Amino acid sequence: MPAYLAQHQNRFLEELIEWLRIPSVSADPKFHGDVLRAADFIKERLLEAGATLVEICPTAGNPIVYGEYMAGPDRPTVLVYGHYDVQPADPYELWTSPPFEPVIKDEKIYARGACDDKGQVYMHVKALEMMLRDGGLGAPCNIKFMFEGEEEIGSDNLGIFVKANKEKLKADVILISDTGILANDVPSIEVGLRGLSYHEVEVTGPNRDLHSGLYGGAVMNPINALCDMISSLHDENRHITIPGFYDNVAELSAAERAELAQAPFSEEEFEQSIGLPTAAGEAGYTTPERTSIRPTLDVNGIWGGYTGEGAKTVIASKAYAKISMRLVPHQTSDEITALFQKHFESIAPAGVTVKVTPHHGGEPVVTPTDSVAYRAAAKALEITFGKKPVPTRGGGSIPIVAMFKTELGLDSVLLGFGLDSDAIHSPNEHFGVFNFLKGIETIPEFYREYAAASN
Amino acid sequence: MPAYLAQHQNRFLEELIEWLRIPSVSADPKFHGDVLRAADFIKERLLEAGATLVEICPTAGNPIVYGEYMAGPDRPTVLVYGHYDVQPADPYELWTSPPFEPVIKDEKIYARGACDDKGQVYMHVKALEMMLRDGGLGAPCNIKFMFEGEEEIGSDNLGIFVKANKEKLKADVILISDTGILANDVPSIEVGLRGLSYHEVEVTGPNRDLHSGLYGGAVMNPINALCDMISSLHDENRHITIPGFYDNVAELSAAERAELAQAPFSEEEFEQSIGLPTAAGEAGYTTPERTSIRPTLDVNGIWGGYTGEGAKTVIASKAYAKISMRLVPHQTSDEITALFQKHFESIAPAGVTVKVTPHHGGEPVVTPTDSVAYRAAAKALEITFGKKPVPTRGGGSIPIVAMFKTELGLDSVLLGFGLDSDAIHSPNEHFGVFNFLKGIETIPEFYREYAAASN
Numbered sequence: 047m048p049a050y051l052a053q054h055q056n057r058f059l060e061e062l063i064e065w066l067r068i069p070s071v072s073a074d075p076k077f078h079g080d081v082l083r084a085a086d087f088i089k090e091r092l093l094e095a096g097a098t099l100v101e102i103c104p105t106a107g108n109p110i111v112y113g114e115y116m117a118g119p120d121r122p123t124v125l126v127y128g129h130y131d132v133q134p135a136d137p138y139e140l141w142t143s144p145p146f147e148p149v150i151k152d153e154k155i156y157a158r159g160a161c162d163d164k165g166q167v168y169m170h171v172k173a174l175e176m177m178l179r180d181g182g183l184g185a186p187c188n189i190k191f192m193f194e195g196e197e198e199i200g201s202d203n204l205g206i207f208v209k210a211n212k213e214k215l216k217a218d219v220i221l222i223s224d225t226g227i228l229a230n231d232v233p234s235i236e237v238g239l240r241g242l243s244y245h246e247v248e249v250t251g252p253n254r255d256l257h258s259g260l261y262g263g264a265v266m267n268p269i270n271a272l273c274d275m276i277s278s279l280h281d282e283n284r285h286i287t288i289p290g291f292y293d294n295v296a297e298l299s300a301a302e303r304a305e306l307a308q309a310p311f312s313e314e315e316f317e318q319s320i321g322l323p324t325a326a327g328e329a330g331y332t333t334p335e336r337t338s339i340r341p342t343l344d345v346n347g348i349w350g351g352y353t354g355e356g357a358k359t360v361i362a363s364k365a366y367a368k369i370s371m372r373l374v375p376h377q378t379s380d381e382i383t384a385l386f387q388k389h390f391e392s393i394a395p396a397g398v399t400v401k402v403t404p405h406h407g408g409e410p411v412v413t414p415t416d417s418v419a420y421r422a423a424a425k426a427l428e429i430t431f432g433k434k435p436v437p438t439r440g441g442g443s444i445p446i447v448a449m450f451k452t453e454l455g456l457d458s459v460l461l462g463f464g465l466d467s468d469a470i471h472s473p474n475e476h477f478g479v480f481n482f483l484k485g486i487e488t489i490p491e492f493y494r495e496y497a498a499a500s501n
Numbered sequence: 502m503p504a505y506l507a508q509h510q511n512r513f514l515e516e517l518i519e520w521l522r523i524p525s526v527s528a529d530p531k532f533h534g535d536v537l538r539a540a541d542f543i544k545e546r547l548l549e550a551g552a553t554l555v556e557i558c559p560t561a562g563n564p565i566v567y568g569e570y571m572a573g574p575d576r577p578t579v580l581v582y583g584h585y586d587v588q589p590a591d592p593y594e595l596w597t598s599p600p601f602e603p604v605i606k607d608e609k610i611y612a613r614g615a616c617d618d619k620g621q622v623y624m625h626v627k628a629l630e631m632m633l634r635d636g637g638l639g640a641p642c643n644i645k646f647m648f649e650g651e652e653e654i655g656s657d658n659l660g661i662f663v664k665a666n667k668e669k670l671k672a673d674v675i676l677i678s679d680t681g682i683l684a685n686d687v688p689s690i691e692v693g694l695r696g697l698s699y700h701e702v703e704v705t706g707p708n709r710d711l712h713s714g715l716y717g718g719a720v721m722n723p724i725n726a727l728c729d730m731i732s733s734l735h736d737e738n739r740h741i742t743i744p745g746f747y748d749n750v751a752e753l754s755a756a757e758r759a760e761l762a763q764a765p766f767s768e769e770e771f772e773q774s775i776g777l778p779t780a781a782g783e784a785g786y787t788t789p790e791r792t793s794i795r796p797t798l799d800v801n802g803i804w805g806g807y808t809g810e811g812a813k814t815v816i817a818s819k820a821y822a823k824i825s826m827r828l829v830p831h832q833t834s835d836e837i838t839a840l841f842q843k844h845f846e847s848i849a850p851a852g853v854t855v856k857v858t859p860h861h862g863g864e865p866v867v868t869p870t871d872s873v874a875y876r877a878a879a880k881a882l883e884i885t886f887g888k889k890p891v892p893t894r895g896g897g898s899i900p901i902v903a904m905f906k907t908e909l910g911l912d913s914v915l916l917g918f919g920l921d922s923d924a925i926h927s928p929n930e931h932f933g934v935f936n937f938l939k940g941i942e943t944i945p946e947f948y949r950e951y952a953a954a955s956n
Contacts, residue, residue, distance in 0.1 A: 073811030134813055140709075199811050240714060244812045253776025254595070255927040259695060260895070262827050263797035264771075264788045266781040269822075270735070270800050276725065277732035316719075321708025326721040326852035333719045342718035345725050346815050351802035352823060356528030356654050357699045357860040358589055359825055360801050360926050367724075368807060370814055372717050397781035405812040440715070471815050472710040 108195030129197035169485035200406025225462030238439030241373030266397030379407025408445020563650030584652030655861025680917030693894030696828030721852030834862025863900020
């Protein structure tokens with residue numbers, strides 16, 4: 047560990063904890079003031095770290111924090127992207143410590159956003175400080191920072207901002223820390239991400255809640271109908287039944303699948319880590335394939351009727367679900383959104399009507415492994431972990447990666463430091479102190495390698 | 502309308518409204534104090550009406566209000582049963598006026614419990630007052646009142662109370678007003694009721710909520726699994742697929758079905774009244790048959806995952822549903838509860854576990870139409886409505902009817918005055934002022950006819 051990092055690590059953690067105390071939940075309007083406070087906080091920290099310009103850029107939604115440190119016109123420019131908004135924290139009762147009262151336990155920081163993505167954004171701020179402060183060698187690249195506040199709700203305004211600010215955002219590559227490594231002794235870099243198509247569906251039966259004794263049997267119960275419709279979306283092999291869904295899926299060759307299979311993976315450890323007797327999924331694919339190269343469909347939430355204590359004999363007027371699909375190359379979010387909407391509306395049984403409201407989507411991407419930036423990232427990880435990183439294809443979505451390619455013509459390098467077990471989007475999200483410090487240590491190595499290879 | 506009723510009807514309505522203000526929701530512990538207040542209220546009103554003895558009888562749960570008016574040892578004895586507890590009122594936002602702030606609009610009393618069952622219980626109290634007060638002819642029968650506070654949560658303690666008080670409850674017949682008539686110009690008496698088997702199911706997948714991107718495709722999502730399981734409970738003809746479910750169902754003869762089909766019913770009006778393009782249900786049966794002589798299965802509530810605003814990409818650890826079945830002769834609630842539990846646990850797909858918790862049950866009944874009491878009730882309705890009543894088989898459950906038969910050896914007469922459109926168990930429950938007053942007018946006629954026929 048560099049001397050500066052060793053000396054200041056406790057302060058870095060305390061600062062991150064202060065930031066994590068702000069409940070910057072973008073999905074819920076009641077946290078809007080906190081979202082703005084979280085943006086102000088990171089603006090101030092960027093200035094303290096040595097950024098020469100930091101702006102809070104208003105959008106139609108939450109603001110984008112833009113910052114710069116310019117090393118010189120002859121240096122390559124790296125645009126760092128991250129987000130300061132976080133997922134909703136409920137169900138609160140499942141957290142062992144409150145989500146917005148961060149604590150360090152067993153060398154891990156527990157808080158909503160600890161890993162996704164405030165902890166990883168904060169690594170970049172502290173890496174800048176370390177490069178510029180006493181004993182630092184200076185930043186070998188021009189660095190631009192763009193931290194948004196709407197990643198968890200679809201990044202609707204980021205695209206507009208990027209389109210309107212192409213000159214300002216001019217760079218050679220994009221650097222993102224919003225992913226993970228396979229294990230603390232198995233460094234890795236994500237080179238593929240799944241896309242997303244997310245919908246809310248509403249099934250309406252009778253015009254009011256009915257007594258299930260007086261009416262039961264004579265009306266299509268909207269909850270039963272919703273269950274029938276959802277159930278029909280998979281066949282017995284867990285293939286998705288939406289017509290045309292697989293038409294554009296890139297099938298990997300046996301050789302490509304064999305290469306991916308070299309990443310270390312234990313089915314048993316996977317099952318144990320989530321407390322399951324058995325993993326399950328689409329027939330014909332391994333567990334790592336099911337979460338990377340295959341598209342999926344999951345119900346993310348469902349509700350309807352009486353959900354309180356005790357028994358109520360009611361037939362609900364309405365039932366709801368949130369349903370999302372993860373997409374792979376060369377599916378597009380627009381295509382799948384249209385197919386889902388059309389199909390789901392078509393399978394409504396007699397006696398109910400259905401409304402499908404698409405939320406937001408994102409495109410699947412595969413990033414190149416033969417670029418200067420990828421090789422610089424791989425080298426940086428090899429220096430700090432003492433081991434060559436493995437390229438992996440992740441199951442999550444960072445929809446803006448595809449958008450950056452389209453709008454700015456730039457590839458992204460996904461230099462993330464989380465772990466699968468960090469419980470992001472779940473109760474008890476956490477981020478290893480090791481991972482946070484390793485990120486701060488690795489990021490300057492990336493700039494060094496990238497600047498050297500670019501000259 | 503009798504002169505006394507015409508003179509005092511406004512006060513009767515005001516008193517009922519005062520009672521309806523008390524939110525005596527038995528399913529939710531936070532209303533426990535209100536449940537006790539509702540019991541005290543009806544005790545005081547019974548005493549004022551002329552009951553010679555009224556007791557609040559404690560049970561392990563909510564108390565039973567017991568009252569008596571003894572006309573003489575030579576008179577027949579009628580045991581009036583009703584309940585002072587009400588269904589939960591949520592969803593509150595769908596009420597046009599708050600459920601516990603009763604209002605009279607368009608000649609209807611709007612409030613939770615207006616019809617089920619406080620309004621109907623209050624008819625009996627005011628009928629007693631009318632018989633005993635100035636100008637009244639006195640009560641021709643001994644009348645015992647038994648009003649419980651746990652009907653909406655399964656009447657668990659009523660059976661214990663009845664078993665322990667057989668001498669006190671000795672009577673010739675039981676009179677219950679907790680059902681309805683076909684229309685205000687089509688008086689009817691229910692002679693059949695469905696039974697009930699009610700369950701809460703819990704499906705557990707991973708040991709914590711997971712990110713649907715990182716894990717989607719590799720684990721059985723408990724919400725999807727629950728939908729699959731629920732969907733499999735009906736086949737394409739809406740027959741229930743639980744093995745053995747129909748084994749004991751009494752099939753009606755063509756002649757019996759033809760007789761039932763004589764009750765006036767309009768499919769179109771039924772559909773219009775609940776805002777549906779089409780009724781739906783088990784193949785091979787009419788809408789009235791589907792709600793009376795056939796058993797059914799409905800999901801009364803479902804929940805799991807993220808149900809807040811916006812999008813959250815989560816795979817929930819758990820999913821829940823409340824599932825109930827309406828039973829017909831000669832199914833029993835114990836038999837069906839055991840069949841459901843065994844079957845539902847057996848259909849859990851690999852990757853999830855399932856827990857079934859039975860709530861409460863009730864037995865289906867058919868009451869005799871050739872008894873003295875039934876004929877007295879029919880005569881009373883004919884006097885006050887000017888029309889012979891139609892015998893009908895209802896879809897709801899009054900589980901205690903079967904219990905009274907077993908424990909006390911008594912038949913019940915279901916002399917109810919509600920309408921199907923009263924929205925009991927739903928938002929905007931109401932009870933017609935006409936129906937409330939007609940009940941008060943009809944009940945003394947029943948006593949008169951019953952006493953006359955018994956001598």
